[in-house]
Amino acid sequence: MARSFGSTMHAVGIHQGLAPVLDVTRDYRWGRTEETIGEDPYLVGAIGTAYVQGLQAAGVEATLKHFVGYSASRAGRNMAPVSMGPREFADVMLVPFEMALLLGGAKSVMPTYPDIDGMPASADRHLLTTLLREELGFDGLVVSDYYAVSFLEVQHALASSSGTRPRSRWPPGWTWNYPTPGASVGRCWPGSPPARFPRS
Numbered sequence: 001m002a003r004s005f006g007s008t009m010h011a012v013g014i015h016q017g018l019a020p021v022l023d024v025t026r027d028y029r030w031g032r033t034e035e036t037i038g039e040d041p042y043l044v045g046a047i048g049t050a051y052v053q054g055l056q057a058a059g060v061e062a063t064l065k066h067f068v069g070y071s072a073s074r075a076g077r078n079m080a081p082v083s084m085g086p087r088e089f090a091d092v093m094l095v096p097f098e099m100a101l102l103l104g105g106a107k108s109v110m111p112t113y114p115d116i117d118g119m120p121a122s123a124d125r126h127l128l129t130t131l132l133r134e135e136l137g138f139d140g141l142v143v144s145d146y147y148a149v150s151f152l153e154v155q156h157a158l159a160s161s162s163g164t165r166p167r168s169r170w171p172p173g174w175t176w177n178y179p180t181p182g183a184s185v186g187r188c189w190p191g192s193p194p195a196r197f198p199r200s
Helices: 002-011 041-057 086-093 095-102 125-135 148-154
Strands: 061-067 108-111
Touching: 002 041, 041 061, 041 086, 041 095, 061 095, 086 095, 108 125
Parallel strands: 061 108
Antiparallel strands: none
């Protein structure tokens, strides 16, 4: 199925697919539950891995989303904070991503919107560099969810304005910001802050 999708996408010049969604269902009140594969981490990982392999076999890069924990937001509210211990995080939420990266060879990852135990995922050095890049060995694209970088200012208060660098150093690992040129940070490979933010 995913290879067929990928072939159609590739035929019209699309090179990156913003799928699969690997969020493990935790609370059916969450407004994006219909996008998820299910509540079993292994099942989500197995189907997600096959989807990645099919899409990429057709020449389209798969983007794993939402790395990681989005579906566990408090009270099932979209973009609400996630409060979760490290064991549940590793044993439930991370499993599908590990499978799709290590077994499927996914080439792109999209971080989640909310904060996890007080740290916005989009600015979390441990999540995007230590875990994703170093421990899991990922060397592909890290792309923002739509407006996630601007949410560092308006939702998480990590930047004083859209034109300034977050107070905490921009984490290495980011590659691209979606969707608008006004919000775009351009390409910034691991170790480099976004071009639009002044170096300190």
